[in-house]
Amino acid sequence: MPRITGTDAITTTLGESVRAFVPYPLPPADPPLAATSFSDLNRQAELALARLAGVAGLVPSVDWLLYSAIRKEALLTSQIEGTQATLIDLFDEEAGLKIGNADDVEEVTNYLLAFRWVQSQLRDPLGLPISVRLLCEAHRRLLDGARGASKQPGELRRSQNWIGGTRPGNAAFVPPPPQHVPDLLADLERFIHEAAPELPPLVRVALIHAQFETIHPFLDGNGRIGRLLIAALLEHWGLLQEPLMYLSGYLKQHQSEYYRRLAQIRGDGDWEGWISFFLEGVTKAAVEAERSIIEVASLITADRKRLLESPKVGSVGYRLFESLPMMPRFTVAHVRRRLETTFPTASAAVRLLEELGILAELTGQKKNRVYSYQAYVDLLSR
Missing domain, CATH: 1.10.3290.10 (Fido-like domain)
Structure with missing residues (x-):
């Protein structure tokens, strides 16, 4: 029954x-x-x-x-x-x-x-x-x-x-x-x-x-x-x-x-x-x-190592990197506000992470550019 x-x-x-x-x-x-x-x-x-x-x-x-x-x-x-x-x-x-x-x-x-x-x-x-x-x-x-x-x-x-x-x-x-x-x-x-x-x-x-x-x-x-x-x-x-x-x-x-x-x-x-x-x-x-968690942690650890090995890295670049898991897509203006720094300093930090292949620029424009921590976004979106 x-x-x-x-x-x-x-x-x-x-x-x-x-x-x-x-x-x-x-x-x-x-x-x-x-x-x-x-x-x-x-x-x-x-x-x-x-x-x-x-x-x-x-x-x-x-x-x-x-x-x-x-x-x-x-x-x-x-x-x-x-x-x-x-x-x-x-x-x-x-x-x-x-x-x-x-x-x-x-x-x-x-x-x-x-x-x-x-x-x-x-x-x-x-x-x-x-x-x-x-x-x-x-x-x-x-x-x-x-x-x-x-x-x-x-x-x-x-x-x-x-x-x-x-x-x-x-x-x-x-x-x-x-x-x-x-x-x-x-x-x-x-x-x-x-x-x-x-x-x-x-x-x-x-x-x-x-x-x-x-x-x-x-x-x-x-x-x-x-x-x-x-x-x-x-x-x-x-x-x-x-x-x-x-x-x-x-x-x-x-x-x-x-x-x-x-x-x-x-x-x-x-x-x-x-x-x-x-x-x-x-x-x-x-x-x-x-x-x-293991995949994301492995990605972030590898990218952090790459960043720290760069002779160009400064405190703002490092702070930007540490912000990426909670700010995976952004503009330079967004970085400037988040890190409470100047626009040129924020722009230089973003450019360094882009040169290292950590960030990707999405628009192809000269102004109002949008950046993404793409490998991280791809992992989360899977």
């Missing part, structure tokens, strides 16, 4: 009567989770996260690791929802360069703002804990001024939504009616802060993400907030102290299976299949992040 994970509620929306799904509270029951089916996967995922944290501790600056990792997660989680922005668009926007798809980039930068705000709250002894209020405030920042600004930013939905299809009657999934949402989220919050949890933390993260997506508490942005919640829980439970893993890359690569596994929880009660998929994703994403 398949596990029953919720009940149907008849609701009327847009003039038609439909069945909306109301999930049971966590943890899964009748039967309880078959923990032996994913215990090895959980151990592998925990080890992969521990190795990732260890590798990060070997590099000179965790800041430039975080700069790229957080942006990749912001970009990939937004791309799952159809945003077309690229990593280069994001770098160009931060450098003050002209971009063609400003709305898409705004969605990604809003995610970055929401993510940083959540992280600051969790690290502040007086900040908000992981809670409905925290998620609502993150949602407000996510949709601020972006395309979803008319979708009640920061507020739980007051109307019926649906996923897939042109109307509720032909939707792939109809989440619970709005009057159920506050109680469902309260149950989820209680599960997060359970005093003596029996399940391993990563398994609980998997359960919480799926439950949040099933509740679908907002009119827009549920996927991005649900994936932001994953990163917040990883830090909250000490699984990964810094957000160096971009799990959304794995979820985007396996997007059809991601949605299918969530649907099988609701239809067949297959929590075990979803948890196994999630744990495999954590392992692969952590291994990928570890590989990326």
Whole structure:
């Protein structure tokens, strides 16, 4: 017998009567989770996260690791929802360069703002804990001024939504009616802060993400907030102290299976299949992040050595080089402001790094030239 994970509620929306799904509270029951089916996967995922944290501790600056990792997660989680922005668009926007798809980039930068705000709250002894209020405030920042600004930013939905299809009657999934949402989220919050949890933390993260997506508490942005919640829980439970893993890359690569596994929880009660998929994703994403850190660190170490061997290198040239991982595309004016130096000094430092093959000029113009730490950008964009 398949596990029953919720009940149907008849609701009327847009003039038609439909069945909306109301999930049971966590943890899964009748039967309880078959923990032996994913215990090895959980151990592998925990080890992969521990190795990732260890590798990060070997590099000179965790800041430039975080700069790229957080942006990749912001970009990939937004791309799952159809945003077309690229990593280069994001770098160009931060450098003050002209971009063609400003709305898409705004969605990604809003995610970055929401993510940083959540992280600051969790690290502040007086900040908000992981809670409905925290998620609502993150949602407000996510949709601020972006395309979803008319979708009640920061507020739980007051109307019926649906996923897939042109109307509720032909939707792939109809989440619970709005009057159920506050109680469902309260149950989820209680599960997060359970005093003596029996399940391993990563398994609980998997359960919480799926439950949040099933509740679908907002009119827009549920996927991005649900994936932001994953990163917040990883830090909250000490699984990964810094957000160096971009799990959304794995979820985007396996997007059809991601949605299918969530649907099988609701239809067949297959929590075990979803948890196994999630744990495999954590392992692969952590291994990928570890590989990326090693490659980026190797590139920067080799380029730094080349720079220091140059008889022309001065303090400004060295400071410019050390800024590149967090300023991969720029103009000379940008360098002048960043390093608080004169235009001729900034220009000379840029020219030296270009001569050494570390920087590439992109425009071919004599004025308003744009430079890129291209090998680094190519590594991150892969």
